[in-house]
Amino acid sequence: MAWAVKYVCGGCHRAIVAWDEGNPYYIDDAGDKHYAYHPDHKGLARCVGNDSPHLCLACGHEFMVDSRAPVAKCPKCGASEIADIYHLCGRHCPYCKAGVFAADPSFECIS
Ligand SMILES: [Zn+2]
Ligand SMILES: [Zn+2]
Structure with missing residues (x-):
């Protein structure tokens, strides 16, 4: 089961959704990287790493950290x-430079 949280900036209301398990991946026989998602249990069982989304608090660039x-x-x-996007709570928003991210309690998403 995967959980998502939504963070909203109190200043510019920019919203970011984060999944708690990131993007698990496995490497196939040819050396290529593949992401495994639910309900791909066969793929998930082969996973060797995880790309988790991060946010740059200086320029707002979103990128994956392997x-x-x-x-x-x-x-x-x-x-x-x-910052790890799943742990954005209380971090300063890089887009408006004024607000702080807070979890949106009305948002609930389970996959
Ligand atoms: Zn903002
Ligand atoms: Zn940056």
């Missing part, structure tokens, strides 16, 4: 203020 090759900086602007 668990097998983690990065500590935004690939676009090089800032080190990056």
